[in-house]
Amino acid sequence: MKKLIDFKNFINPIWRENPVFYLMLGLCPLLAVSGSVRDxxxxxxxxxxVLVGSNFTVSVIRKFVPSHVRIPVFIVVIATFVTIADYSIAAFSPEIHRNLGVYLPLIVVNCIILGRAEAFASKNNILNSILDALGTGIGFTIAILLIAIIREALGNGTIFGNPVFGTGYTPFLIMIMPPGAFLVIGFLIAIKQGMTRRRKC
Amino acid sequence: MLNEANLGLIFLSAFIVNNILLIRFLGLCSFFGIxxxxxxxxxxxxxxxxVTVMACSISxxxxxxxLLPFHLEYLRTVAFILTIASFVQFEEIIIKKKLPALYKAFGIYLPLITTNCAILASAFLGIDYKLSFIxxxxxxxxxxxxxxxxxxxxxxxxxxxxxSPIPENFRGVPIAFITAGLMSLAFLGFKGLFKL
Amino acid sequence: MKKKEVAGGIIVLFLITGISGYLLAQVYKVTKPKIEEQKRIEEEKINKEIFPDGVKFEEKCKDNISYVSVYNSDGEEIGKIFKVKTLGYGGYILLKVGVDKNFRIKGVKIIHHSETPGLGSKITSEKFLSQFEGKTIDEIYLKKDNPEGKIDAITGATISSRAVVDGIRKFLKKVKK
Incomplete structure (x- = not known):
């Protein structure tokens, strides 16, 4: 029997089924904006x-939506929340808005969000859907922050723009350039694979 | 500015200098998946x-x-994604009928073209750079x-x-990322080749 | 598929899109003035950084070139601020340059660029930009390009530095005419 509130939905996606390191979803913004911790x-x-908004809405309307039009309906719901986020960030901080650039409206096609709407929210009640969205979103945020901290610290010698290695540090430039993003995430996944493998033995 | 450059430069800039996968990081899910x-x-x-060429032109x-004549710029995201989604459906039907073998090979990735950010991104970028239709x-x-x-x-x-013999922890996805990183490094060399 | 089902799908999709459109229109109405306000505050902040003693900034347009006139507390015009677009290494660079009445440079601020992080991106550094202060148009050359030049290029980012320097000089020459 399905519970009304199941906190597993919140905990699982944060680490064990992390949307980034385990499911390999939502890679584009992850690599593109992870050059700076603030962005x-x-x-x-x-x-x-966007995840919380779309999971909530999809869960509310799941019973009225015929299955053959559900994907376009979900996409419209997601696009609505993305546009709201887009304008709110522009009103709140034009600098971050400019740095995120085209990657902000592109959250619409972030596979994590449609994936959660389709695989979870369309089959579960509202509370669980919100928990799942929060967990997945936090899992994503942890992953992107982790990558950003590594890249900004190594590549620019700063975190949030504050120097961390002192003045004598020569930045490892490649880290904040595009190739660095691929390398960092490659190594992080390798580490996670190693940890998972050891636990199995 | 890109919209003042000639067509050849626009093509080369989009083709290799600012490569969508390796420099702009778009469309990566299908990239690693397929x-x-x-x-x-x-x-x-x-x-x-x-899909990209057709969807971009329609967008x-x-x-x-x-959108512009009616001051509906805020519907841009919704309108573009719907355009692309319906276009992908159309393409899916055609491939399913005409090329069943190819359809099998695509597996789940064809519907995923809808959420392939490369396509939506090209539509957005074309607008952001204020390009003309051609x-x-x-x-x-x-x-x-x-x-x-x-x-x-x-x-x-x-x-x-x-x-190839690869350390066990790097099997599969990690080595793919590192390979992509090295390719990206190579493509970085094209930057500055064409002044835009 | 039955006709009824198709019609149901169409109606639901139509309804959702309608609601979404209405919602977005409301959000747009609320956020638009705020976005513009933020933009204005940001512009003003940059203008103030270039002309700390400026009190009034007025946007003007002459010969298809828009600029900002700067007035001091006595209501006297002390300079102008122009927006300059120039082609760098990774894309275009957008910057603001302030000049006094004799077309001596008062200050330069980079608004937007897409240069290589860590190399070309140093064009935003104080060390590079402060070199422009007090220079005349004919002095804005890279030292290595012209003996008259008084600007040092950034190590490893000559193309970006040159783009900024040449962009400003060519623009100001055009305006001065």
């Missing part, structure tokens, strides 16, 4: 907002 | 070219002749050909990697 935080918050 | 085989990658690449018309057309051809080129090259490398 990543903005992206993470935007994704959490 | 690039294990050259054949499937080529099919996916061609599908993406077709351009929708934006400049429907420039937008060339731009979208450049972007999608860049996608096709890189995914096929990458699939070639991955097919070889399958038979």
């Amino acid at each position: 990543s935080l903005g992206m993470g918050i935007a994704v959490i907002f | 690039s294990t085989q050259i054949k499937a990658s080529l099919g996916m690449g061609i599908a993406v070219i077709f 351009w018309i929708v934006y400049y002749h429907l 420039q937008n057309l060339i731009f979208s051809i450049g972007i999608s050909s860049g996608y096709c080129l890189v995914i096929v090259l990458f699939a070639g490398i991955r097919e070889e990697i399958e038979f």
Whole structure:
């Protein structure tokens, strides 16, 4: 029997089934904006907002939507929340809005969000859907912050723009350039694979 | 500015200099998902070219002749994604009927073209750069050909990697990322080749 | 598929899109003035950084070039601020340049750029931009390009530096005419 509130829905996606490191979803914004911790935080918050909004709405309307039009309906719902997030960030901080650039409206096609709407929210009650959205969103935010901290610290010698290694540090430039994003995430997934493998033995 | 450059430069800039996969990081989900085989990658690449070019052109018309005249800019995201979604459906029906073998190879990735950010991104970028219709057309051809080129090259490398001795922890996805990182490094060399 | 089902799908999709459109219109109405307000505050902040003693900033347009006139507390015009677009290494660079009445540079601020992080992005650094202060148009060359030049290029980012320097000089020459 399905419980009304199941906190597993919240805990699981944060680490064990992390949307990024386990399911390999939502990679584009993850790589594109993770050059700076501040932008990543903005992206993470935007994704959490859209996820919660769309999971909630999809869960509310799931009983009225005929299955053959559900995908377009979900996409419209997601696009609505993305546009709200887009304009709110522009009103709140034009600088972050400019840095996120085209990647902000592109949250619409972030597979995590449609994936959660289709796989979870369309089959579960409202409370569980919100928990799942929060968990998934936080899992994504942790992943993007982790990558951003590594990239900004190594590549620019700063975190949130504050120097962390002192003045003598020569930045490892490649880290904040595009190739660095691929390398960091490659190594992080390798570490996670190693940890999972050891536990199995 | 991109919209003042000539068509050849627009094409090359979109094609390799600012490659959509390796420099702009768009369309990565399908990139890592499908690039294990050259054949499937080529099919996916061609599908993406077709959808991108058509969807971008339609989006351009929708934006400049429907949204702007009625001051509905805020519906941009919704309108574009719906355009693309309906277009992908259309393509899916055609491929299912005419090329069943290809349809099998695509597996779940064809419906996922809808959520392939490369396509929506080309539509957005074309608008953001204030390109004219013809420039937008060339731009979208450049972007999608860049996608096709890189995914096929990458699939070639991955097919070889399958038979190489790799540290166990790096098997599968991690080594794919590192390969992509090295390719991205190579493509970075094109930057500054054309002044835009 | 039955006709009824198709019609039901169409109606639901139509309804959802309608609600979404209405909602977005409301959000747009609420946020638009705020977005513009933010933009204005940001513009003003940059203008103030270039002309700390400016009190009134007035947007003007002459010969298809828009600029900002700066007035001091006595109501006297002390300079102008122009927006300059120039092609760098990774894309275009958008910057603001302030000049006094004799077309000596008062200050330069980079608004937007897409140069290589860590190399070309140093064009936003104080060390590079402060070199422009007090220079005349003919002095805005890179030292290595012209013996008259008084600007040092950034190590490893000559193209970006040159783009900024040439962009400003060419623009100001055009305006001065």
